[in-house]
Amino acid sequence: MxxxxxxxxxxxxxxxxxxxxxxxxxxxxxVQGEVLVIGSNLPIIAAPGDDVILPCHLEPMFDVRGLTVEWSQPDLKPDPSDRLRRVEYVHLYRDMREVPDMKLASYFRRTELFMDDLKHGNISLKILNVSEEDSGRYRCFIPKLRSRVKAAIVQLVVDPNFTKTSTTETPLHHRNLQTPDPQDVTPGNAGLSxxxxxxxxxxxxxxxxxxxxxxxxxxxxxxxxxxxxxxxxxxxx
CATH class of the missing domain: 1.10.287 (Helix Hairpins)
Structure with missing residues (x-):
């Protein structure tokens, strides 16, 4: 050679x-230092009449007081009789306040965010007096978040046979639980920790x-x- x-x-x-x-x-x-929306891989189980917390937060900690926070039910289809077919929310936070005009009637005065914790990235939703009709998937979404993971899914199960042995107000932060919404994850390694x-x-x-x-x-x-x-x-x- x-x-x-x-x-x-x-x-x-x-x-x-x-x-x-x-x-x-x-x-x-x-990936380093990117803010992710974190939900829960485990369903939140409650009995009718309970007050529940659907956990969702940003990690690492991020102040969202100036951003829009949307809670919706992705499996709930718009009413075909509504000409505008507008999106209705379980809870909508915009311009540093709740927007009740675009809220589903069944959740009126039954939902709230932890306003003092928004600066810490806690966007968990509290639902009062749940019923079996509230069961289903809930989506927390921050549309203007500069991240590849802007949304997460939380499952709520309201079971009349459920025996409450402890509070249904689930801890607000779940470090080991993450359920990003597939529609809001950029292909690649966005879902990796x-x-x-x-x-x-x-x-x-x-x-x-x-x-x-x-x-x-x-x-x-x-x-x-x-x-x-x-x-x-x-x-x-």
Whole structure:
């Protein structure tokens, strides 16, 4: 093998290593520090007449007082008799106040946000005096949030046979529970936690370094400098 080929392979190996590092940084950068809307993977179960809290918050903590917060029922279809077919909400927070005009009549005076906690990113919804008709999926959504995960789904089950052994007011923050709405997640690694991305990146770099190191050692063994070959040849008698 010629010296030119040897240095060409070394250059190619170096370029490959640079590409791997750039790719790893590209994967990590958009996710680091991104604010996500977090819901609950577990259903909230209550008995008729209970007051319940549908947990939803932003992580890391983020002040949402100046943003719009929408709570709706995604499985509830608009009334076909309504010419405007406007969207009606379980609860709508806009311009730093509740907007009752676009609220479903069945939830009038029955829903509220924790206004003092909005600055901490808590957008959980409290529903008073629930009934079986309230069962279903609820969607918390922040349309102007600069994130790839702007919404989450919370399931409410109102069961007349449910025996309340503890308060149905679920803790406001669930660090280990996340249910992003698939419609509001950008394809890719948006659903991965920061820790998961770190593990993937570290594993990827480790494997790449391992392969690059042994590839380089193999090239050194298979390719020798012409001067070394000359020195190893026996001297003429």
């Amino acid at each position: 010629s010296v030119h080929s040897f240095y060409f392979k070394r250059s190619s190996s170096s370029s490959l290593w640079t590409l791997i590092l750039c790719s790893a940084l590209t994967v990590w950068t958009p 920061t820790a998961s991305v770190v593990v993937i990146v570290v594993a990827f770099i480790s494997v790449a370094a391992f392969v690059a190191y042994f590839s380089h050692r193999l090239h050194l063994k298979q390719t020798k400098h012409p001067e070394d070959e000359t020195q190893k040849q026996p001297l003429p008698v």
